[in-house]
Amino acid sequence: MRSISRPGGNVTGSSFFVPELASKRLGLLKEAFPQVKRVGILLNPVGIARTAISENAMGSAAKSLAIELQEIAVRGPPEFDGAFASLADNGIDALVVNEDPVLVGNAPAIVDMVARQRIPSIGFLEFGEAGGLMAFGASIVEMHRHAAVFIDKILKAPSPGSCRSSSRPSSTSASTSKRQSR
Numbered sequence: 377m378r379s380i381s382r383p384g385g386n387v388t389g390s391s392f393f394v395p396e397l398a399s400k401r402l403g404l405l406k407e408a409f410p411q412v413k414r415v416g417i418l419l420n421p422v423g424i425a426r427t428a429i430s431e432n433a434m435g436s437a438a439k440s441l442a443i444e445l446q447e448i449a450v451r452g453p454p455e456f457d458g459a460f461a462s463l464a465d466n467g468i469d470a471l472v473v474n475e476d477p478v479l480v481g482n483a484p485a486i487v488d489m490v491a492r493q494r495i496p497s498i499g500f501l502e503f504g505e506a507g508g509l510m511a512f513g514a515s516i517v518e519m520h521r522h523a524a525v526f527i528d529k530i531l532k533a534p535s536p537g538s539c540r541s542s543s544r545p546s547s548t549s550a551s552t553s554k555r556q557s558r
Contacts, residue, residue, distance in 0.1 A: 395433030399511045401435055401472050401498045401512050406441045408510065409470055409496045416468040418486070418499075421449040424477040434472075452478055453485060460489045472500030473508070473534070480516065483508070 400415070406412055438445045446466050450459045452532065456512060463471070471493075473479055483506040490497045490508065495511050504511025 399437035
């Protein structure tokens with residue numbers, strides 16, 4: 377592969393899993409709650425974003441912010457109650473909710489559980505739209521629009537690899553919720 381933006385051959389693609397977004401979330405959380413020392417990372421252990429986010433970008437960001445990370449693994453809604461019950465047992469001060477189809481699809485339930493725990497939290501934009509305290513990331517809706525345009529380009533191109541892809545979101549947004557801040 378020549379480069380991410382121009383892989384060549386019959387390879388092309390797009391992704392909204394950007395490790396830098398995860399580390400930025402951690403930084404925003406620490407900025408809003410400077411006393412935070414131990415942060416839980418809610419993630420799907422079999423999800424596609426797990427390794428890139430938790431082990432690379434977030435790990436180095438946590439070190440620079442003097443934060444200890446604790447993975448809180450959930451594969452689906454049946455595991456949510458146990459995971460959230462373990463937050464206090466593990467001394468978790470705050471929570472970062474990573475992008476994953478399981479977590480995005482259950483954002484309202486996760487927001488309710490975070491609210492019951494009364495723990496500072498930050499997640500993807502849909503987490504914020506569901507009422508989560510803080511959110512930072514790329515819009516999944518905008519990424520789907522981008523995908524439609526990209527598919528059109530692929531279908532009209534001589535080969536998929538000749539299509540230029542930014543491969544990453546072109547913009548991000550942040551939000552806070554009055555509902556959770558009370």
